Amino acid sequence: MKLMSFNVRGLNAPFKRHALYSEIKRGDPDMVCLQETHFRRLSQPLLQVPRYTTQFHATGPTKSRGVSILLHDRVTFQLYRKLSDPKGRYLILVCTINQKLFTICNVYGPNSSQILVKHVLLKMLTVSTGEVIVMGDFNACPDPILDRSASSYAHVRKQGRELTELLSHFNLYDVWRVFYPGEKGYTLFSPPHNSYSRIDFFCIRGSLLPSVRDCDISSFTLLDHAPVFLILAMTSRCLAGLHGASTTPFWAIQRYCQTCSPHLPITFRRTKILQRIRLFSGELTRRL
Numbered sequence: 001m002k003l004m005s006f007n008v009r010g011l012n013a014p015f016k017r018h019a020l021y022s023e024i025k026r027g028d029p030d031m032v033c034l035q036e037t038h039f040r041r042l043s044q045p046l047l048q049v050p051r052y053t054t055q056f057h058a059t060g061p062t063k064s065r066g067v068s069i070l071l072h073d074r075v076t077f078q079l080y081r082k083l084s085d086p087k088g089r090y091l092i093l094v095c096t097i098n099q100k101l102f103t104i105c106n107v108y109g110p111n112s113s114q115i116l117v118k119h120v121l122l123k124m125l126t127v128s129t130g131e132v133i134v135m136g137d138f139n140a141c142p143d144p145i146l147d148r149s150a151s152s153y154a155h156v157r158k159q160g161r162e163l164t165e166l167l168s169h170f171n172l173y174d175v176w177r178v179f180y181p182g183e184k185g186y187t188l189f190s191p192p193h194n195s196y197s198r199i200d201f202f203c204i205r206g207s208l209l210p211s212v213r214d215c216d217i218s219s220f221t222l223l224d225h226a227p228v229f230l231i232l233a234m235t236s237r238c239l240a241g242l243h244g245a246s247t248t249p250f251w252a253i254q255r256y257c258q259t260c261s262p263h264l265p266i267t268f269r270r271t272k273i274l275q276r277i278r279l280f281s282g283e284l285t286r287r288l
Contacts, residue, residue, distance in 0.1 A: 004029035010038035037066035060088035101130025
């Protein structure tokens with residue numbers, strides 16, 4: 001299963017929608033999660049993306065914010081519950097995708113603090129079932145050093161600490177950082193500051209990490225954000241998981257990942273990380 005997360009910075013202009021359609025066609029994801037659609041409640045244009053007829057939208061009273069989730073027609077999908085923010089900040093779906101149970105949470109966080117993100121994650125916990133995938137634009141860098149091209153201000157470092165503590169508290173792992181522990185990759189270009197940062201990413205629980213096949217930041221196109229892709233193996237063996245893996249401490253997987261030398265080839269290093277995750281999960285299972 002291939003997922004795409006993309007801050008589109010407004011889709012009311014026809015040329016922006018056409019640019020999005022081209023990006024989706026190029027990536028061919030099973031699920032598309034959009035942030036900052038800028039659709040206003042009751043007046044959103046139809047996203048006429050070929051073969052993405054199942055769509056969910058959270059919109060606000062003004063042309064700002066807004067998140068959407070689009071699903072490809074090839075996906076077998078059934079919705080059980082939907083939580084939609086009336087201000088257009090988040091969208092939570094409890095559903096089955098190809099007969100597997102998931103809780104999908106698409107977030108567009110404010111750039112002031114992580115209080116809203118914490119509120120969304122707490123709300124998600126009240127309904128979450130199956131595997132959890134959180135994605136979106138968090139408007140904060142988990143690592144102000146690695147995730148920014150320029151030096152960080154004090155408030156940027158503070159937001160980064162808040163976000164990292166939140167992820168740790170909810171046992172969520174920044175997938176791209178897990179697989180690229182010492183590397184730099186950016187999802188946002190800021191023309192006023194002439195700087196790059198990584199504020200868009202996927203987060204999952206430890207039980208789903210062994211199912212990750214790839215997590216990639218795509219190139220910048222017409223927009224100031226770059227799309228992020230997550231590929232999961234949908235086999236029953238992978239998604240059954242290793243019992244106890246979801247309780248793996250946040251620091252443990254990070255420690256295992258950091259032992260992989262950054263000088264090794266990326267493909268080899270990613271394979272070693274997966275082996276270590278599975279090894280640790282198996283050890284934890286035997287202890288339980």
